[in-house]
Amino acid sequence: MKTSQKVAGAAANYVDERTGAAKWLKKNLTKVFPDHWSFMLGEICLYSFIILLLTGTFLTFWFDPSQREVVYHGSYLPLSGIHMSAAYDSTLHLSFDVRGGLLMRQIHHWAALIFMSAIVAHLFRVFFTGAYRKPREFNWLIGVGLLTFGIVEGFLGYSLPDDLLSGTGIRIAEAILQAIPVVGSYLAFFAFGGPFPGTAFIPRIFIVHVLLLPGLFLALITIHLMLVWYQKHTQYPGPGRTEKNVVGYPLMPVYMAKAGGFFFVVFGVTAFLGAVASINPIWLYGPYTPGQISAGSQPDWYMGWLDGLVRAAPPLETHAFGHTISWNILIPGLIIPGILFTGMALYPFIESWISGDKREHHLLDRPRNAPNRTALGVTAITFILISLLNGGNDIIATHFHLTINGIMWFTRIGLFTIPPIAFVITKRICLSLQRADRDLVLHGRETGRLVMMPNGEMLEVHEPISDAQKWTLTQHQTPGALPAPLPASATVGIKGKIRARLNRANAVQIPAPTLSDLKELGEAHH
Amino acid sequence: MSNQIERFQDPGLPEHVHRNADVDPRAAKRAEQQIAILFLLSAVGTILTIVSYIYIKSTTFFYLPVMGRTNLQQLLLGIGLTAATLFIGLGAIQWAKKLMPDEEVIAERHEFRSEEVDREELVETFKERAGASGIGRRSLIKRSLGLSLGLVGLSPLVLLRDTGPLPGKFLNTTNWAAGTRLLRDPDGQPILASDIEVGAVTQVLPELSAGMERTLENTGKDAVLLLRLRPEDFNLDPERLSWTHEGIIAFSKICTHMGCAVALYEQQTHHLLCPCHQSTFDVTRGAKVIFGPAARPLPQLAITVNADGYLIAKQPFTLPIGPSFWERNSSNG
Numbered sequence: 001m002k003t004s005q006k007v008a009g010a011a012a013n014y015v016d017e018r019t020g021a022a023k024w025l026k027k028n029l030t031k032v033f034p035d036h037w038s039f040m041l042g043e044i045c046l047y048s049f050i051i052l053l054l055t056g057t058f059l060t061f062w063f064d065p066s067q068r069e070v071v072y073h074g075s076y077l078p079l080s081g082i083h084m085s086a087a088y089d090s091t092l093h094l095s096f097d098v099r100g101g102l103l104m105r106q107i108h109h110w111a112a113l114i115f116m117s118a119i120v121a122h123l124f125r126v127f128f129t130g131a132y133r134k135p136r137e138f139n140w141l142i143g144v145g146l147l148t149f150g151i152v153e154g155f156l157g158y159s160l161p162d163d164l165l166s167g168t169g170i171r172i173a174e175a176i177l178q179a180i181p182v183v184g185s186y187l188a189f190f191a192f193g194g195p196f197p198g199t200a201f202i203p204r205i206f207i208v209h210v211l212l213l214p215g216l217f218l219a220l221i222t223i224h225l226m227l228v229w230y231q232k233h234t235q236y237p238g239p240g241r242t243e244k245n246v247v248g249y250p251l252m253p254v255y256m257a258k259a260g261g262f263f264f265v266v267f268g269v270t271a272f273l274g275a276v277a278s279i280n281p282i283w284l285y286g287p288y289t290p291g292q293i294s295a296g297s298q299p300d301w302y303m304g305w306l307d308g309l310v311r312a313a314p315p316l317e318t319h320a321f322g323h324t325i326s327w328n329i330l331i332p333g334l335i336i337p338g339i340l341f342t343g344m345a346l347y348p349f350i351e352s353w354i355s356g357d358k359r360e361h362h363l364l365d366r367p368r369n370a371p372n373r374t375a376l377g378v379t380a381i382t383f384i385l386i387s388l389l390n391g392g393n394d395i396i397a398t399h400f401h402l403t404i405n406g407i408m409w410f411t412r413i414g415l416f417t418i419p420p421i422a423f424v425i426t427k428r429i430c431l432s433l434q435r436a437d438r439d440l441v442l443h444g445r446e447t448g449r450l451v452m453m454p455n456g457e458m459l460e461v462h463e464p465i466s467d468a469q470k471w472t473l474t475q476h477q478t479p480g481a482l483p484a485p486l487p488a489s490a491t492v493g494i495k496g497k498i499r500a501r502l503n504r505a506n507a508v509q510i511p512a513p514t515l516s517d518l519k520e521l522g523e524a525h526h
Numbered sequence: 527m528s529n530q531i532e533r534f535q536d537p538g539l540p541e542h543v544h545r546n547a548d549v550d551p552r553a554a555k556r557a558e559q560q561i562a563i564l565f566l567l568s569a570v571g572t573i574l575t576i577v578s579y580i581y582i583k584s585t586t587f588f589y590l591p592v593m594g595r596t597n598l599q600q601l602l603l604g605i606g607l608t609a610a611t612l613f614i615g616l617g618a619i620q621w622a623k624k625l626m627p628d629e630e631v632i633a634e635r636h637e638f639r640s641e642e643v644d645r646e647e648l649v650e651t652f653k654e655r656a657g658a659s660g661i662g663r664r665s666l667i668k669r670s671l672g673l674s675l676g677l678v679g680l681s682p683l684v685l686l687r688d689t690g691p692l693p694g695k696f697l698n699t700t701n702w703a704a705g706t707r708l709l710r711d712p713d714g715q716p717i718l719a720s721d722i723e724v725g726a727v728t729q730v731l732p733e734l735s736a737g738m739e740r741t742l743e744n745t746g747k748d749a750v751l752l753l754r755l756r757p758e759d760f761n762l763d764p765e766r767l768s769w770t771h772e773g774i775i776a777f778s779k780i781c782t783h784m785g786c787a788v789a790l791y792e793q794q795t796h797h798l799l800c801p802c803h804q805s806t807f808d809v810t811r812g813a814k815v816i817f818g819p820a821a822r823p824l825p826q827l828a829i830t831v832n833a834d835g836y837l838i839a840k841q842p843f844t845l846p847i848g849p850s851f852w853e854r855n856s857s858n859g
Binding site for chain 2 (some may be wrong): 030031032075097099100102103106107135168171172174175176178179180181182183184185186188189190191192193194195196197198200231232239240242243244245246247248249250253254255257258260261262263264265266267268269271272274275276278288289290291292293294295296297307310311312313314315316317319322323324325326328329360362393394404405408441467468470471474475514515516519
């Protein structure tokens, strides 16, 4: 035996005698993970989170989270002699006088954008494929939590430098707090340690940004991954893949290399963006003062849709009994997001209530085979995209020579009309795709070869698809099993009627072709 | 034909097809070399990072198309770090794809639901253990514990009370009073009415009494925009018109929607626009909201001139400035 093998053996023995890890490791080193590009979206979330921890730690070595007033004397001359907060001053120092500081700031900001984008993409992958169904509802809830905290964490992060743009964002956040009925102005004064802007807010959000929320992320991500591990990953349908198995590659060595390698790829791409693509050049904005503002104030994209909703809100306030209630802030800033996020969290339970389906699901749905769900997802995306568009209405107006008023009215009407249209169109497309699948299975693939029959008739030759493809396209429906027929007792009363109506809507499906259909068709041809 | 519906059958996993590198040792050797080259490129990236950290001046800027003026050191550090990480990743993935086993493996799943026996035993154990605590029998303990657990969360809430003072009258008041001189921001000079030209817009702050500091908190509610129009452009009721001075009119600069600075003035239309949410105010009609989410006009500050000809406030703001809050009394506007 080589010395290196001996050392490794001794180390393994030392650990095992104290933990009994050998049995667990033996089983888990060969754990099987299914392969699909869309499963990498969640990995991107994890890896960008690690990048955020690493670069963020670097930034804390120089960043001074204080609103104490200082005079700038650093190497960025245009701001020389200007009064500013220590937070802004130290961010300038990081950007201009610390080697690699600007790079780390930019990687950190890009990683945050990638983190949020990957969370949203991962969420929609999970939604459209029905991966949240039993037994994975807990992980869906954790995911919704991570998304929510991610939005807050990102907002707090870009608020820290205390530049003119971020300070304006904080001012808006303060106005939302202040708008909460009864306790609003108290909450605002407590959060800011007095009147806005005060000197308490930056230090407070700093500790939330670098300790509280990252700790929460770490805990939630750990549970999220442990559940993925324990419940085994879902897989797409295909030959040899069933509800009872998982088909893929073993952790060691394939997934260690692939997933480990992918971490470095994500790091490399983020580092490249940080190196060449300027992001949040705070020195151009100047220090924050409540009396000034820059035109074209924009939040980051994951806040942009909220800002777009706020911009679209009609000027509604209730003035009564010496009190003011700002519906123009409460509805777009708190009520609509509240409804959206609550609905999202509850969706797996609502769907299972409608269908009466309490079985475990490990095979993913092809989105077309769940038309209502897919249509609902597209509806939500449409709503968010219109809001996001309106969040950039000033930029769009100047770039495309439109009027802001025009875009605002488009949004106000579009938010209510376009999502329902998107629902109907998506559902129709799903059903058409189901028909196309049926056609493909029963009639085969068009080859493009034309044949002239003896009687002069022209025919295109169709070629049967493979057995594997036939199985993939038809495996989804066990006749009568989904949606499960609701018991009669479940359709009593208003709640029951709603449930029965939704259940019927879900049952609209193009029947998956069967071998019997194919045989029948064959007989008809002869 | 039978009535039994026959479904398509699962043909099972497709047969494994060997890769080039599995069967041809030369292809495998080539793959090994490719992977090694990728890993070596990563090492080059690390060296580039270290060299540019030490040897390139952090003050060297140069012009790059698309990117504009760029700091050479930051760029090379970034490129080095990119290479150092990206190529490790690409090498590892190439290794997995070309040389590691690519035959798919099947693992069985187990149902999560426990065996009926275990579930029943758990219920029994739970009941038995709960019984041992006596919580079911001893209602005094149960109730007093419920009370104390319900209350224990109050302490941290109470302890957070000192995070800030109570709002008091702060949101209702500003530092503008009758006779306060208008000072130009940022130079702090008092303003003669004749200094303001038609079409001009100036940010002003109140002259503070001795010993008072110009804090950001004060600026956040005191900031005022001073504009001069031709007097015939105004469309105001007589009272509001008397708050102007020879076409000079003053409004709170703090948006009544969410508190941003209403800083964009369209001279031709006399519209003020808030860049945050595009609320638009018509200066000629007392900053009435003509578009956007703001629900109230910008409060107008009554101005006049003192004996020396300097602009002064005639009286404090008659309304609270800035965004709404619960205690805001809107009975007079």
